[in-house]
Amino acid sequence: DIQMTQSPSSLSASVGDRVTITCRASQTIASYFLNWYQQKPGKAPNLLIYAASTLQSGVPSRFSGSGSGTEFTLTISSLQPEDFATYYCQNSYSTLGPFGQGTKLEIK
Amino acid sequence: EVQLVQSGPEVKKPGESLKISCKGSGYTFSNYWIGWVRQMPGKGLEWVGIIYPGDFDSETRYSPSFQGQVTISADKSMSTAYLQWTSLKTSDTAIYYCARRTDSGRDRLDYWGQGTLVTVSS
Numbered sequence A: 001d002i003q004m005t006q007s008p009s010s011l012s013a014s015v016g017d018r019v020t021i022t023c024r025a026s027q028t029i030a031s032y033f034l035n036w037y038q039q040k041p042g043k044a045p046n047l048l049i050y051a052a053s054t055l056q057s058g059v060p061s062r063f064s065g066s067g068s069g070t071e072f073t074l075t076i077s078s079l080q081p082e083d084f085a086t087y088y089c090q091n092s093y094s095t096l097g098p099f100g101q102g103t104k105l106e107i108k
Numbered sequence B: 001e002v003q004l005v006q007s008g009p010e011v012k013k014p015g016e017s018l019k020i021s022c023k024g025s026g027y028t029f030s031n032y033w034i035g036w037v038r039q040m041p042g043k044g045l046e047w048v049g050i051i052y053p054g055d056f057d058s059e060t061r062y063s064p065s066f067q068g069q070v071t072i073s074a075d076k077s078m079s080t081a082y083l084q085w086t087s088l089k090t091s092d093t094a095i096y097y098c099a100r101r102t103d104s105g106r107d108r109l110d111y112w113g114q115g116t117l118v119t120v121s122s
Helices: none
Strands: A004-007 A010-013 A019-029 A034-039 A046-050 A063-076 A086-091 A103-107 B003-006 B010-012 B018-025 B033-039 B046-052 B059-062 B071-075 B080-085 B094-102 B108-112 B116-120
Touching: A004 A086, A010 A019, A019 A034, A019 A086, A019 A103, A034 A063, A034 B108, A046 A063, A046 B108, A063 A086, B003 B094, B003 B108, B010 B018, B018 B033, B018 B094, B018 B116, B033 B080, B046 B071, B046 B080, B059 B071, B080 B094
Parallel strands: A010 A103, B010 B116
Antiparallel strands: A004 A019, A019 A063, A034 A046, A034 A086, A086 A103, B003 B018, B018 B080, B033 B046, B033 B094, B046 B059, B071 B080, B094 B108, B094 B116
């Protein structure tokens, strides 16, 4: 089974910072099947980016995704107060495609 | 507007049974997979299983950790998916989310329910 590992597990940053979260797959995966979700405290996850780099409708353009093969990144170009949340990557090649363990983004 | 609306919070005792629901609206329910995802307190997201309601026969797949522990079903006439337990354990305490999987070659979970908190305690 393919495993998804995110780094870092937690991150402290300030409003206005540029932040990058990395997701590594244990085997090569097609970029069509790499997704990113945001989860705010007490809320359901929300799809941010799919197919590695396509922004879901309504997601601000400060979010971007890139990568291929086994390494993918989520970048927030200028952190806003509402971006402090936990972020998960997911490999959706199979119907039960695994999630990464999450990266908690906290205010410095 | 696509919506997934889940049933309300539950408090149960160990050994009791439970069935929670996820009602879809704003799209053709039978044409999309609906998955169930568990989130234990303070932890990440993990798959329980997924169901494709279909026009005729449905198809269900379970995560190995949950095979035999839960049952996922769907009622197409009600546009509703279900997750049920016959004998709850304290370790089943978690939030359970349903989510719609869009299958387009760029597969993703594009809509999520609000979550159902299940608390199992003696």
